[in-house]
Amino acid sequence: MSKYSINLLYLLQTTTMKAFIALFGFFFSIGVYAQTDARIYDIIKAVSAERIEADITTLAAFGTRHTLSDTISPTRGIGAARRWIKKEFETISNQCNDCLNVFYQKDLIKKGENNRIVKDVWVVNVVAIQKGTKYPNRFILMSGDVDSRVSDPNDYTSDAPGANDNASGMAGTIEAARVLSKYQFESSIIYVGLSGEEQGLFGGKGLAQYAKDQGWEIIGVLNNDMIGNIQGVDGVISNRDFRIFSEPVPPTETDNERNARRFYGGEVDGISRQLARYVFTTTKTYMPEMNPTLIYRLDRFGRGGHHRPFNDAGFAGIRIMESHENYTQQHQDIRMEDGIEYGDKLEFVNFEYAKKLTVVNAISLASLAWAPPAPTNVAIGGIVEPSVKLKWEKVQGAVGYKIYWRDTTSPTWDMSRFVGDTDSCTLEGIVIDNYFFGVAAIGTDGHESQVVFPNKTFR
Ligand SMILES: [Zn+2]
Numbered sequence: 001m002s003k004y005s006i007n008l009l010y011l012l013q014t015t016t017m018k019a020f021i022a023l024f025g026f027f028f029s030i031g032v033y034a035q036t037d038a039r040i041y042d043i044i045k046a047v048s049a050e051r052i053e054a055d056i057t058t059l060a061a062f063g064t065r066h067t068l069s070d071t072i073s074p075t076r077g078i079g080a081a082r083r084w085i086k087k088e089f090e091t092i093s094n095q096c097n098d099c100l101n102v103f104y105q106k107d108l109i110k111k112g113e114n115n116r117i118v119k120d121v122w123v124v125n126v127v128a129i130q131k132g133t134k135y136p137n138r139f140i141l142m143s144g145d146v147d148s149r150v151s152d153p154n155d156y157t158s159d160a161p162g163a164n165d166n167a168s169g170m171a172g173t174i175e176a177a178r179v180l181s182k183y184q185f186e187s188s189i190i191y192v193g194l195s196g197e198e199q200g201l202f203g204g205k206g207l208a209q210y211a212k213d214q215g216w217e218i219i220g221v222l223n224n225d226m227i228g229n230i231q232g233v234d235g236v237i238s239n240r241d242f243r244i245f246s247e248p249v250p251p252t253e254t255d256n257e258r259n260a261r262r263f264y265g266g267e268v269d270g271i272s273r274q275l276a277r278y279v280f281t282t283t284k285t286y287m288p289e290m291n292p293t294l295i296y297r298l299d300r301f302g303r304g305g306h307h308r309p310f311n312d313a314g315f316a317g318i319r320i321m322e323s324h325e326n327y328t329q330q331h332q333d334i335r336m337e338d339g340i341e342y343g344d345k346l347e348f349v350n351f352e353y354a355k356k357l358t359v360v361n362a363i364s365l366a367s368l369a370w371a372p373p374a375p376t377n378v379a380i381g382g383i384v385e386p387s388v389k390l391k392w393e394k395v396q397g398a399v400g401y402k403i404y405w406r407d408t409t410s411p412t413w414d415m416s417r418f419v420g421d422t423d424s425c426t427l428e429g430i431v432i433d434n435y436f437f438g439v440a441a442i443g444t445d446g447h448e449s450q451v452v453f454p455n456k457t458f459r
Contacts, residue, residue, distance in 0.1 A: 035446060036285065036446070037367075037446060040286050040366060043179055043180070043359070044286060044359050044362075044363060047355055047358050047362055049351045049354070049355035050351075051175055051178065052171045052175050052355050052358060055088070055174055055175065056163055056167045056168060056228070056351070056354070059084075059163075059167035059170060059171065060162065060163040060167055060345075060346045062076055062078075062080050062081040063077065064076070064156065064159060065160065065162055065167075066148060066155070066157075066198075067121060067156070067196045067199045068119060068156035078195065081146055082104070085146065086104065089102040089126065089128035089191065092178050092181050093128070093181070099131075099181050100128040101127075101128070101129040102126075102127070102128045103127055104126060105127050105206060105210050106124040106125065106206070107202070107206040108120065108121075108122055108123075109122075109123050109196065109199075113202075115154075116154055116200055117200070121196075123203050123206055124203075125203045127191075127192045128177055128191045128192070129190050129191075130180065130181060130185065130189045130191070131188050132185050132187040132188040132369065133185065133186055135186055135187045137217055138187040139187065139188045139211070139216050139218045139219065140190070140219055140220045140222070140369055141189075141190040141191075141220065141221045142172075142192070142222045142361050143169070143173060143193070143194050143204075143221065143224065143306055143307075144194070144225070145165075145169060145170060145194050145195070145198075145203070146194065147197055147203075148160040148161065148162025148165065148167070148198070148344070149162070149198040150331065150332065150333045150334075151333045153198060153331075158333060158334075160344070161334075161343070161345055163228070163345055164227075164322075164330065165225070165226050165330045165344050166197070166226060168226060168227045168354045169224030169226065170193050171354065172354055172357060172358035173193065173224065173361075175355075175358050176358055176365065180362055185369035185370055186370060186372075187219070189369055197306050198331075201305075201308060204307070204308065204309035208312065208313035218310065219315075219316060219374075220275045220278075220315075220368060220450070221315055221318070222275075222279065222320055223306045223317060224358075224361060225305045225306065225319055225320075226325065226330070227242070227321060227354050227357035228349035228354040229322045229325065229348060229350065230350045230353045231348075232325060233325065233327050233328060236324045238324060240289060240356075241293065241322075241323035242292055242320065242321065242323050242356075242357055243295050243321055243322070243323050244276045244279055244292055244320055245299050245320075245321070246273045246275065246276035246296070246297075246318045246319075247270065247273070247297070247298040247311055248267060248268050248269075248270055248296065249261070249267065249269075249270035250311065250314055251311060252314040257455075264457060265408075266455075269436060269453040270316075270453075271315075271316035271450070272311060274316070274452070274453065275316040275317070275450060277294070277411075277413060278367075278450050279292070280292050280294055280412065281412070281413070282360075282367050283364075286363050287363075290356065290360070291323075294411050307319050316450075326348070328340055328342050329342070329343065329348050330344055332344065368449075368450070371441070371442075371443050371447035371449045372395050372396070372441045372442070372447075373395045373397065373449060374450050374451075374452045375393060375394070375398075375401060375449070375452055376395065377392060377456065378390065378392040378438070378452045378453070378454045378456070379392070379457060380432065380437055380457055380458070381457060383432060383459070385432070386428075386431065387430060388405075388430050388432040389426045389427075389458070390403060390426075390427075390437060390439055391424035391425075392439050394421075395441050395449075397441075397444075398441035399421060399443060400418060400420045400421045400422075400441075401420070401421070401423075401425075401441055402419065402442055403416065403438075403439055404437065404439070404440060405437045405438070407434075407435060408435065408436055413438065415435075436453070438453050438454070439454075
């Protein structure tokens with residue numbers, strides 16, 4: 001590559017520059033799939049901080065969106081909030097030829113289900129589905145939360161603007177729908193406002209069960225919970241840092257699978273972790289100025305979020321959120337105390353930052369929804385041999401496959417090789433013992449599936 005750079009530099013100073021660039025572009029466009037997709041840059045540009053600000057402002061103005069709050073008032077409480085979210089999704093749908101299927105998915109939770117359900121309540125999620133053109137039953141989901149709370153989790157009347165927790169995630173989800181609804185995708189995308197989060201993750205539980213009942217193949221849940229705060233409680237300020245939480249392996253794995261991990265690896269290579277790496281890599285490719293951190297845990301220490309019920313149901317799911325939390329501004333009664341302003345108020349949200357994390361979601365959704373399905377039955381061989389071998393079943397829509405590998409201590413897929421449209425490959429001189437390996441499918445526009453970690457061996 002350095003040879004080319006030197007030549008290019010020289011040629012740039014000559015009058016033949018234009019002709020060279022034309023020729024250069026021509027040769028490199030033949031037989032090489034695109035490394036980046038121009039449409040992704042258009043998506044990045046289209047996401048609006050102003051619209052996100054407007055939506056967070058509207059959501060915070062419902063006074064409280066507590067799960068147990070008023071459902072009748074047109075201006076206050078969770079009923080008004082969910083009706084407004086549904087109307088927003090419907091407006092978006094009207095502008096894309098009814099491209100969204102918008103509906104409430106709800107479950108009645110009975111008083112005493114846990115100590116935060118002090119009366120019977122309908123937990124109502126607002127769902128908008130953008131149907132895929134090629135794989136309508138394969139879904140990628142982006143979620144925020146409808147509900148909010150104050151210091152006492154069961155106080156459903158006090159003002160709980162929940163501007164950052166989690167109007168930010170909700171507004172980001174609505175904005176992603178606005179932008180992505182202008183495109184068509186091969187897989188389906190679900191934009192959803194989940195309720196009942198603060199009372200015990202009820203909305204996520206309900207929708208995960210609904211997905212199973214419908215036979216949906218959910219390949220990833222991007223749960224956004226607090227994507228608007230840039231100043232940590234410790235004073236650290238960054239509008240580029242964010243975290244991607246993912247659990248190491250699915251809680252649904254069998255004893256056999258767990259036992260196999262001891263011998264074949266995979267302790268840090270479950271489906272949610274691959275999804276986290278996917279978002280990390282997509283961000284680094286298209287937004288290199290951002291600093292995503294892969295956090296190797298389900299969620300913050302001892303705390304929860306709405307991706308978990310999807311993980312419990314066996315689906316890949318991650319949490320995307322700010323890096324620097326401010327605990328005086330979450331789950332707090334609005335008050336002044338010892339000179340500290342407590343409460344999750346609008347003025348603490350950085351809308352430009354919420355926009356950036358919305359973009360992270362939008363481009364990850366688009367890449368995945370434009371990508372072919374991941375290869376199936378990925379098997380690995382090469383025990384007591386000098387070279388590793390991989391084989392897999394081809395998938396419809398892939399133009400080729402990419403082998404990924406990495407040092408066993410590395411969090412990211414650092415090495416890769418495109419192997420074309422084949423169903424097996426041998427990496428000469430690469431010893432199976434010293435790396436972890438995976439395979440991804442590549443589509444016509446260069447979009448890649450998630451990396452699949454082998455779950456079989458062969459000789
Ligand atoms: Zn919360």
